[in-house]
Amino acid sequence: MFSDREKVHVFRRFLFSYMLILALPLLSSYFIYHVSIKKIEQQASETSNKMLAEARNLIDQKSEQVESFVYQLTKNNDVQQLMDKDPAERDRTYETYKVVKSIEPYGLTNPVFKNAYIYFHNLDLIVSPESAFIRSSDYYKAKLLKGLTLEEWNKRFHQQYQSGFYQTDFPLTIGKKQEPIIPYIQSIPLGTKQNPQASIVVLIDEKEITTLEITTLP
Numbered sequence: 485m486f487s488d489r490e491k492v493h494v495f496r497r498f499l500f501s502y503m504l505i506l507a508l509p510l511l512s513s514y515f516i517y518h519v520s521i522k523k524i525e526q527q528a529s530e531t532s533n534k535m536l537a538e539a540r541n542l543i544d545q546k547s548e549q550v551e552s553f554v555y556q557l558t559k560n561n562d563v564q565q566l567m568d569k570d571p572a573e574r575d576r577t578y579e580t581y582k583v584v585k586s587i588e589p590y591g592l593t594n595p596v597f598k599n600a601y602i603y604f605h606n607l608d609l610i611v612s613p614e615s616a617f618i619r620s621s622d623y624y625k626a627k628l629l630k631g632l633t634l635e636e637w638n639k640r641f642h643q644q645y646q647s648g649f650y651q652t653d654f655p656l657t658i659g660k661k662q663e664p665i666i667p668y669i670q671s672i673p674l675g676t677k678q679n680p681q682a683s684i685v686v687l688i689d690e691k692e693i694t695t696l697e698i699t700t701l702p
Contacts, residue, residue, distance in 0.1 A: 546596060546688070551648065553590060553597055554670045554684050562586045563602060567672070567681040571606045583611045599627070599658060599665065599687035603642045605680065631656035641669055641685055645677040656687075664690035 557563055562582040569576050583602065590597040591613025601612040603620060610617040617623040620642065624634050631654055632640065640651065646669035658665050665687040671680035 549594065549596060550668050550686050550688070553594075553600070553686065554648070554668075557587065557602065557684050558670075558672050558674055560586055563672075563682070566604055566607075566609075566611075569604075569607065576607065576609075580609065580611060580616045584613070584616055587611070588613045596688060597686060599689075601685055601687075603683045603685065605642065605682060627658050628660060628662075629656065629658055630662060641667065642683050645671045645680050646683065647671070647674075658687060666690055 560583075562579070563586065566576065566579045566583050569579055587597075587600070587602070590600065597613060599612070601610050601623065603610050608618075608620055610620055610623040612623070617626065620638060621634055624637060629637060648668070648670050651667040651669060656665050656667060657663055668686040668688060670684045671677075672682050672684060673680070
């Protein structure tokens with residue numbers, strides 16, 4: 485027969501073994517849980533970084549498209565001829581038509597340039613891929629621009645030399661749906677800070693930028 489002390493000793497050993505058996509699965513689960521969390525966090529971080537890199541590349545591509553478009557217009561002979569047109573000459577229909585036809589394909593093939601236009605300073609004339617507006621105020625009203633008054637818009641966009649500058653310091657919307665836009669402005673001829681003859685403006689749909697990250701989802 486076991487003495488009371490021996491019984492207690494045996495019971496303690498049994499209890500310790502039982503507790504150890506219960507604890508091992510818990511410890512194992514705890515370890516697996518933390519390893520899994522670390523792995524998930526690592527994968528999420530890698531995926532997030534990959535998505536950000538892809539979005540950044542797409543934004544860079546959009547910027548390159550805009551800059552290439554603007555550069556091509558600075559070398560366009562039809563644009564140059566209209567810039568040199570004497571404001572005293574009333575009949576400029578033919579020259580205006582040629583510029584419209586020159587830039588029309590851009591608006592048809594790339595939605596980024598749908599709302600692009602050229603403002604000719606001496607003529608107060610705006611030419612877009614869709615049409616020509618004999619006064620800048622006509623374009624402002626037709627496009628339902630909101631966020632700047634007509635005077636503010638002319639001053640910021642057309643009356644100052646801009647060197648490939650994105651205007652992001654104010655909210656600007658266009659159209660009946662009041663879609664947010666980001667303007668890109670380049671005065672031409674390039675480098676003529678004292679007396680620019682025209683302004684190339686690309687009104688970029690903000691969704692073209694903000695939805696890029698969504699399109700990069702795996």
